[in-house]
Amino acid sequence: MNARWLKYGIPLVLFAALAAFLAVGLTRDPREVPSPFIGRAAPAFSLERLHEPGQSFSPEQMKGKVWLLNVWASWCVSCRVEHPLLVEMSKRNDVPIVGLDYKDERGAGLQWLTKMGNPYFASAFDVEGKVGIDYGVYGVPETFVIDKQGVIRYKQIGPITPEALEKKILPLIRKLSA
């Protein structure tokens, strides 16, 4: 009798093991795909500035500083979600934030910043999205943390959440700035 009970209990045991794995899986973030860009030099580019057509911006200009590259667009709704956080960060002077206005229209982008507040130290205008391709952007918004040597240290896919800011981005910035 006992042996039979054991036999019929096998599916239950297998399922318990599966459930344990699923539970561990839940604590992991599958989106934390090791980005090939992390630890590498931020790709160089030179783009027109959003506010001052004719002037250009390139990552070279940020050498020696820890900075954020925030990819956004006026057509991107999730950007509205993270924008207040960026504005707050700029008021606290945490770190210079460079905006990359991605596949946008200049007028729409400028109007958006006037309406929502401009947290950016500088804004580059990537109308064709070519820089986005160099940086492996596959959705807007995305944010890169770049260190004093111009190396990408972190990449946030999707809007910056207060949680990600407090637990990952700000501690990393502090560490890199020290």
Place this chain on the structure above:
Amino acid sequence: MIPELGHFALIVALALASAQAILSFAGAARNRHVLMSTARPIAVGHFLFVAGAFAALAWSFVHNDFSVANVAANSNSQLPVHYRFAATWGSHEGSILLWTLMLAAWTFAVAAFSRHLPERVVARVLGVMGLVSVGFLLFMLLTSNPFERLLPAADEGRDLNPLLQDPGMVIHPPMLYMGYVGFSVAFAFALAALLEGRLDAAWARWSRPWTTAAWCFLTIGIALGSGWAYYELGWGGWWFWDPVENASFMPWLAGTALIHSLAVTEKRGAFRSWTVLLAIIAFSLSLVGTFLVRSGVLTSVHAFATDPKRGVFILLFLVLVIGGSLALFAWRAPKVGLGAGFAPVSRESLLLANNVLLAVALSAVLLGTLYPLFLDALNLGKISVGPPYFDAVFYPLMAPAIFLMALGPIASWKHARLPDLWVRLRWALWISLGAALLLPLALGRWSALVASGLWLALWVIVATLLMVAHRLRTAPQATWPARLRAQSLAWYGMTVAHLGVAIFILGVTLVKGYETERDLRMVPGDHVQVGGYDFTFRGTHEVPGPNYAAVRGEFEVRRAGSPEVLMVLEPEKRQYRATGMSMTEAAIDSGISRDLYVSLGEPVEGAAWGVRVYHKPFVDWIWGGCFVMAIGGFLALSDRRYRSRRAAAAASAGAQGARA
């Protein structure tokens, strides 16, 4: 107002589903007629309120109520109205509501079509389904409320994911969910049988039509999803072994095994505990599929709405439902017993082999799908398992199962003789072997893969046709029309479904063996020859769409060497305004013997474009085969004996006699 009514309807539905579960179980446990008789009316009310909630959400989408967060996130006023309606189930919240609606609808169907069943069985079945529904309603109300307001309201919605703006997407999820959720009926019957401690032929017969119906919907749902991937993703593949595809394919494999093992349990009383286990597994895999897609533990193109809080809830729910039912199985199944014995060569043993092969294939797919998760959980790194693994494991397991599929219907129950099988099938073997060896030569290129695929398909077709001829020739009726009429719909259904499998294999084999794919750069005026056709690129022009702007390419197609234009194919590249996403809309000319497929890649420079031109022989047979399988299933479940009470009683007595 309407969204609040919808929200309220969900809460009422939760109360009703709880009542449905508690009263039915209490009534069944104490054998109280008064309590058990409440199950049906409550199930009807439960369905009506869930349907009301669904209607409220659909109304909000159709009327562009952007004060509902879900609508603002997944719709847009520029979106055509049929897609606004389909957007109801385009989001995470909406798809869970659709799931719950399907569950309530199946519950309603069980309540309506179970007059001939013993009251206690009905009460327990409805009780189990009520419990499952409680889980999903709680999930929605606690973690994924589709009616949550957005204050202040958005001026405009973010638009439905452009990938989902497609006619196939309008029907694919409802069909798939009908299948997924349909297995809950078989699951509920299995649990009812375990609780009752009675698992007999009558039980198998009650479960069979429900299982077959769910399987048919699932088959159609998977085929639609695969067809959608073929023309919407723009590179002509039809199956990617993506975790979400696997999540729908695993319940299908379990369901296929279940259909066959139910047949044995009904006819011969054998495989009883195995059948019950399969019923539990089929539905459990539907739930696990939901977990994988909705919790974000695996990355996939489909998993766009993920939230760890939801994952924890679904996991707890999984542990309760699956763990609970498997514990019940471990406790009660030893009492149920194994059923009648059979000889090593018999229809039972063939169906057992089929079941084992399907179960192993299922485990292989499950392992491949979860392997990245296992490794990650053990801190061994993040990896993904791709088609090479699945192809290497799946085909060798399926080939013997397909081979046996032709033998099963011919072998007799209990004890079959190998020499008899040989005599009846040797011609099928020779004909299919000969044709499989020669046909590839006629088609232009001989390869072992094509020959073996063709051989399997032809073997099934010829053996099935021989089986039909034999059965009709030896039927006792005097005339052919009478003989045709005398065969049961269940038998016709089985025959048609098996031929569907063969059609599917023909499609897969021929498209794999003879497709031509060219990815090239074209400037207007360029032409390319693919699969005996000549494609001339005439250039592109811009076309406005309702919520997108498109660039449309123009390709003239001629037969190679002929000046006459057969057709003009116009693939599009669309840029959706609200999301900024760009989408590829392939232009496909479908035919019985081939598809011509042209899609635009990216503009290269000037007027040049990256272009994909494919010639796909017999590719539509893949989905055609699936639909034929589903038609077979529908035929089988329309069989008279599932409907008449007298036939049921007679069969039950017959099975009792057979066992005695």
